[in-house]
Amino acid sequence: MKRLLFILGLTAAVLAGCNGAFFYPDRTQMSSPDQLGLKYEDVYFPANDGTRLHAWFLPAVGKAMGTILFLHGNAENISTHIMSVHWLPAQGFNVFLLDYRGYGASQGEPSVEGVQEDVAAAMRTLLSRPDVDPDRIVVFGQSLGGSIAIYNVAHTPYRSHIRALAVESAFASYRDIAREKLAAFWLTWPLQYPLSWTVADTYSPAAAVAQISPIPLLIIHGDRDPIVPVEHAKRLFELAREPKQLWIVPGGGHIQAFQYQNYRDRFVAWLKQVLSAPPASSG
DSSP: OHHHHHHHHHHHHHHTTOOGGGOEEOOOOOOOGGGGTOOOEEEEEEOTTOOEEEEEEEOOSSSOSEEEEEEOOSEEOHHHHGGGTTTSGGGTEEEEEEEOTTSTTOOSOOOHHHHHHHHHHHHHHHHTOTTSOTTOEEEEEETHHHHHHHHHHHHOTTGGGEEEEEEESOOSOHHHHHHHHHHTSTTTGGGHHHHHTTSOOTTOHHHHGGGSTTSOEEEEEETTOSSSOTHHHHHHHHHSOSSEEEEEETTOOTTOGGGSHHHHHHHHHHHHHHHHSOOOOOO
């Protein structure tokens, strides 16, 4: 039923020439970090256009090895997506969870362009904090957040502060994922190509991913992801330049890698590796 509603919503959105079908915000707070035994700080800050944004800052337990800027998927808000990263402070990492405009306690209405501004504002906020080492920041995005992160890291003026980028279950193209979803339903199958071409691909991850280099890139994807097929990860990996890694999770679904302890351990080891290496030179 959820998939059918997504397809119908996408159809209505593309007929209206709108990218809003990629966003399913929820303002209801489902949980809070303290309910998970975590220390945290509510952080409010403005985007360039004045939109008031909200985030949670989770401090590392002990001395921080680095800070993770976390970009969540397209539905709900950080109060549910915190389950993907709540375990990282205990491993020695600060985590900054951003709610895009229109999500959670953030003002405004989401758009692909606006969310890019939100990520830039979050990065500025992190760089201004005295408890954050500005040269030890890793961006981690899941699903839509991963696709947003690829374009952002490729184009941000703050890339000299980013030590690595990790994405999980990211799609390679807004237009292509729209076409695939339209093709999955008999009613919209005949219209998949004409309708998908109404979806702007200005912020296409596939067009941007090669520009991530020399920042290390990690792509994670389940080989049974029913939402974003694993072929998207393989395409992004092929287009990316070194240094890069691709982790295919056997039997994994959508953003499910960190349900498994071995992938948590592997991710922490990767974080320690990229943070211990000399910063990438963008020159």
